[in-house]
Amino acid sequence: MLFVLCGAIFLxxxxxxxxxVALPSIRADLGLSTGTLQWVMSAYVLGYGGFMLLGGRAADLFGRRRMFLFWLTVFLLFSGLGGLADDGWTLIAARFxxxxxxxxxxPAGLSLVTTTFAAGPQRDRALLIYSGTAAGGFSTGLVVGGLLTTAGWRWVFFAPVLLSAVILLAALRFLPTTADAAGGPRTERLDVLGAITVTAAIVLLVLGVERAAHTGGRQTAGTLGAALALLAVFVLVERRTTVPxxxxxxxxxxxxxxxxLIAMLLFGAFFGxxxxxxxxxxxxxxxSELRTSFALLVIGLDAILSPTLTxxxxxxFGSARVIFAGMLTAALAYALFARVGADWTYAAMFPAFLLLGLSFALVYGPLTxxxxxxxxxxxxxxxxxxxxxxFQFGAAxxxxxxTAVSASVGGGDPLDGYHAALLVPLAAALLAAAISAFGLARGRGTGRSPEPAPAPVSAPVS
Structure with a gap:
């Protein structure tokens, strides 16, 4: 079962x-403008970040195995549609x-891991293997994407179809049917009003942040203001409903x-x-695309370290101390690369990439x-x-x-813009380290707080 779930997160x-890696080739072949190309990425982020919370709760209520299998099938079909697209908007719709x-x-896959493996070392090991596989998928994709793009960018969409089909067949065989009985009580129903308001709010938040560097301040403020208003409505709904x-x-x-909070800052720093x-x-x-992919491949070191060293x-030392050390390591990596010069050799860049891979091994898995x-x-x-x-909101x-910092500073020499922009991930890593320091007071343990038992479903929960 763990093999199947790792395959899905790798996918x-x-x-x-x-x-x-394939975006430049897609733009050249389909004749997309920069704005349309931006939406090829933004559409996926909006769909992923906007519906994640709803997806997690749906897994609890309607069955984790059922949700996993159904949405893996949807993933397979629409990835194939993206490969068949002949215009930008079809591709954008498929990505959304x-x-x-x-x-x-x-979230269905992650909850299958956390509810199947016993709490303690067994679950921790499974989660670290799971998160390491996710990181390995990302680093492998950088290289595989470069190779596939040389044969044609459509293979970047068709390859996941083939992998999805293999994972789906294995999931039907190895995912336990009892996982569908592990969700919420059958008397519970999905909080429709809460789902609509929070999903709309998160979509608007991600959209506002994603487009902030490309639209006017008034439009961005309006989008974010509407998102905050919907979040306020969502909180009121959740305080009043009997089954939030x-x-x-x-x-x-x-x-x-x-x-x-650390997850948001970790991904914000890394993707920036x-x-x-x-x-x-x-x-x-x-x-070249391939040379760049291989240069960044060392960051995927965490795929090896997560299940072995971490x-x-x-x-x-406990999760809290490991996370704290990992965020300090990330800050050091960003500080080293912030001095990047016009003619740096790869040997000069390598320490920063290596430390970044180490930091992910120390932080990503323990956060889960x-x-x-x-x-x-x-x-x-x-x-x-x-x-x-x-994770997704932080990335956006x-x-x-x-993007905003680089564009505002790098008008003359792009390198000046890069230097200024690199201060953003450095600041985010330092802030994440400061937040993680609050967990150190709990000693060598994980630093968790006991979770109060859920209130009866017949009474409002606040």
């Missing part, structure tokens, strides 16, 4: 990475639905809140850094442990949805921030 990682499918599939989509009491778990690094290598230095460090510990089994999908929503925020 999700490799799909995103391969598309990043693919993102929605991933938003339902990913998100039990607000879950946020009393300080370790969960801390893990989600990757964006600047790729621009520097591809456009400023003129490196479990030993957690047993010795801390973010799901102390949570009742019937809310594991919700906890996973919260964590992955934080980081990309928007570095």
């Amino acid at each position: 999700e990682g490799i799909d995103i990475a391969m598309l990043n 639905v693919t993102g929605v499918a991933a938003a339902f599939m990913t 989509l998100v039990r607000l009491g879950i946020f009393r778990n300080t370790a969960l809140v801390r893990a989600n 850094f990757q964006f600047v690094a790729v621009l520097y290598l591809r456009e400023y230095r003129g490196w 479990p030993r460090l957690i047993r010795r 442990i801390v973010g799901t510990e102390g949570i009742a089994a019937r809310e594991q999908g919700l906890a996973g949805g919260l964590l992955y929503t934080s 925020l980081g990309l928007s921030a570095v």
